[in-house]
Amino acid sequence: MSGLPLVDVSSLLDPEASDESRAAVGREIDAACRDTGFLLVTGHGIDRELRDDLERLSREFFALPDAAKDQIAMARGGLAWRGWFPVGGELTSGQADRKEGVYFGSELPLTDPRVAARTPLHGPNLFPAEPAELGPTVLRWIEQVAALGQSLLDGVALGLGLERDWFARHLTADPTVLFRVFHYPPGDTESWGVGEHTDYGLITLLAQDQHGGLQVQSRGGWIDVPADPYVFVVNIGDMLERMTRGGYRSNPHRVRNLSGADRLSFPLFLDPSWDATVTPLPDTVFDELPADDAAERWDGQSVHAWEGVYGDYLTAKVAKVFPELAHAVRRPG
Numbered sequence: 164m165s166g167l168p169l170v171d172v173s174s175l176l177d178p179e180a181s182d183e184s185r186a187a188v189g190r191e192i193d194a195a196c197r198d199t200g201f202l203l204v205t206g207h208g209i210d211r212e213l214r215d216d217l218e219r220l221s222r223e224f225f226a227l228p229d230a231a232k233d234q235i236a237m238a239r240g241g242l243a244w245r246g247w248f249p250v251g252g253e254l255t256s257g258q259a260d261r262k263e264g265v266y267f268g269s270e271l272p273l274t275d276p277r278v279a280a281r282t283p284l285h286g287p288n289l290f291p292a293e294p295a296e297l298g299p300t301v302l303r304w305i306e307q308v309a310a311l312g313q314s315l316l317d318g319v320a321l322g323l324g325l326e327r328d329w330f331a332r333h334l335t336a337d338p339t340v341l342f343r344v345f346h347y348p349p350g351d352t353e354s355w356g357v358g359e360h361t362d363y364g365l366i367t368l369l370a371q372d373q374h375g376g377l378q379v380q381s382r383g384g385w386i387d388v389p390a391d392p393y394v395f396v397v398n399i400g401d402m403l404e405r406m407t408r409g410g411y412r413s414n415p416h417r418v419r420n421l422s423g424a425d426r427l428s429f430p431l432f433l434d435p436s437w438d439a440t441v442t443p444l445p446d447t448v449f450d451e452l453p454a455d456d457a458a459e460r461w462d463g464q465s466v467h468a469w470e471g472v473y474g475d476y477l478t479a480k481v482a483k484v485f486p487e488l489a490h491a492v493r494r495p496g
């Protein structure tokens with residue numbers, strides 16, 4: 164067993180639930196965020212048939228030859244940075260990951276002011292011609308899981324002793340929503356499917372297939388996270404650690420596929436609004452902690468010493484994963 168807490172969040176989704184039942188869920192979430200920063204979520208209300216459709220269609224896509232997948236290659240997505248990348252096409256700490264994947268996000272038309280202004284990571288998605296059902300299924304998944312994420316942030320707020328809608332009012336009225344579908348080939352014994360890293364924003368909601376491989380750093384060492392296709396793995400990101408002055412842990416995690424089979428995972432990142440300035444909560448919520456945590460972090464970069472808007476933080480991080488994005492951002496016109 165992983166030792167990660169299993170939290171039933173149905174009270175956060177039920178408009179008839181009592182304040183006390185919601186507060187109890189908030190306390191469970193709070194305890195997990197202070198420990199490993201990871202929890203397993205049930206009672207989430209996401210339809211099993213939708214999840215199964217997403218896995219089936221994703222497997223059909225990744226079974227295509229690379230030449231077919233290349234029709235939605237990330238190079239074709241421009242600054243929106245959407246589309247497919249091959250095995251080895253994504254870096255973690257400068258090392259190529261042993262996985263391929265497709266990047267998606269909130270669907271925005273070319274006429275959207277942020278797209279017209281060449282804002283990185285904003286724009287239309289690239290969907291494959293085959294399987295044709297993948298695009299609509301992805302959009303339904305993003306809509307439903309992002310809504311679940313907003314409800315989980317309600318629980319985080321309650322656990323912090325804040326008003327239930329605090330995040331919606333201050334950080335996620337117009338959230339940055341990114342979604343990935345990752346395929347890990349079998350035989351990953353010498354390299355990491357994804358190397359050690361933390362997530363960048365507020366919370367990540369991860370669905371998996373039945374094959375394990377995710378590991379989380381705990382206070383006692385690395386632990387394996389069980390793979391249950393119908394239980395979400397939820398973890399917090401750098402901005403929530405920053406907000407809580409280090410009281411909540413944006414915890415390193417990694418993936419190695421030792422299952423002997425193809426592994427799929429489906430992480431959705433629910434992050435602050437692009438132009439949001441993420442500042443620490445008052446010290447009445449969390450005591451002041453040392454501002455410079457760089458020496459303790461996997462990447463040597465402090466989330467507490469950093470200043471700026473979230474979009475700049477995210478762009479800088481993604482540009483290290485995909486150096487081509489950094490060049491595209493710098494190119495004029």
